[in-house]
Amino acid sequence: QKEVEQDPGPLSVPEGAIVSLNCTYSNSAFQYFMWYRQYSRKGPELLMYTYSSGNKEDGRFTAQVDKSSKYISLFIRDSQPSDSATYLCAMSDDNAGNMLTFGGGTRLMVKP
Amino acid sequence: DSGVTQTPKHLITATGQRVTLRCSPRSGDLSVYWYQQSLDQGLQFLIQYYNGEERAKGNILERFSAQQFPDLHSELNLSSLELGDSALYFCASGTGGSEQYFGPGTRLTVT
Numbered sequence: 001q002k003e004v005e006q007d008p009g010p011l012s013v014p015e016g017a018i019v020s021l022n023c024t025y026s027n028s029a030f031q032y033f034m035w036y037r038q039y040s041r042k043g044p045e046l047l048m049y050t051y052s053s054g055n056k057e058d059g060r061f062t063a064q065v066d067k068s069s070k071y072i073s074l075f076i077r078d079s080q081p082s083d084s085a086t087y088l089c090a091m092s093d094d095n096a097g098n099m100l101t102f103g104g105g106t107r108l109m110v111k112p
Numbered sequence: 113d114s115g116v117t118q119t120p121k122h123l124i125t126a127t128g129q130r131v132t133l134r135c136s137p138r139s140g141d142l143s144v145y146w147y148q149q150s151l152d153q154g155l156q157f158l159i160q161y162y163n164g165e166e167r168a169k170g171n172i173l174e175r176f177s178a179q180q181f182p183d184l185h186s187e188l189n190l191s192s193l194e195l196g197d198s199a200l201y202f203c204a205s206g207t208g209g210s211e212q213y214f215g216p217g218t219r220l221t222v223t
Contacts, residue, residue, distance in 0.1 A: 032209075032211075036214070044202070099145070099170055102154055104154045
């Protein structure tokens with residue numbers, strides 16, 4: 001079993017929909033949680049960075065962390081075709097030199 | 113644009129050869145991380161340097177090595193290349209914490 005699990009999708013939604021992307025993890029030492037967006041053959045782009053449990057909002061994006069359930073989510077409001085990409089969750093703990101452990105990514109397609 | 117640069121963008125080489133990938137971090141970042149992305153393994157952490165010193169090591173093969181120079185740029189050396197080493201290699205930089213910014217990657221094809 002992988003340390004970080006993520007549904008690979010693809011997830012197909014109409015433009016304007018609310019998108020929910022999720023990851024579960026097994027390592028309770030993880031303290032930092034990130035979401036990256038990766039367009040095909042490009043480098044991952046940092047979208048959201050959160051520490052410990054709670055919510056964080058940035059424009060159309062909201063990240064939620066529930067450490068008790070070992071579950072994190074990214075919500076995208078008013079989704080746009082330009083949001084079509086692979087979304088990767090990543091996590092780390094202070095004891096591992098800040099190396100990131102990634103989920104396998106969820107491919108999102110937003111249809112006009 | 114993250115501010116992290118990587119060269120070359122593409123590299124095609126034969127099995128048994130050695131290649132060097134180069135990374136320049138964002139201005140002000142002291143930490144450089146190397147990751148490998150393949151279809152079957154996803155994004156995997158290889159190694160981290162902080163201000164010239166190795167700080168953390170992942171599942172990096174013995175055939176692979178890296179270093180960070182005084183000007184903070186980093187190089188990843190891959191030797192005795194095998195077909196299975198074909199992948200995207202990403203460099204990321206940061207101030208030393210978990211917030212990391214990725215470069216555009218180097219696509220390595222081993223034939």
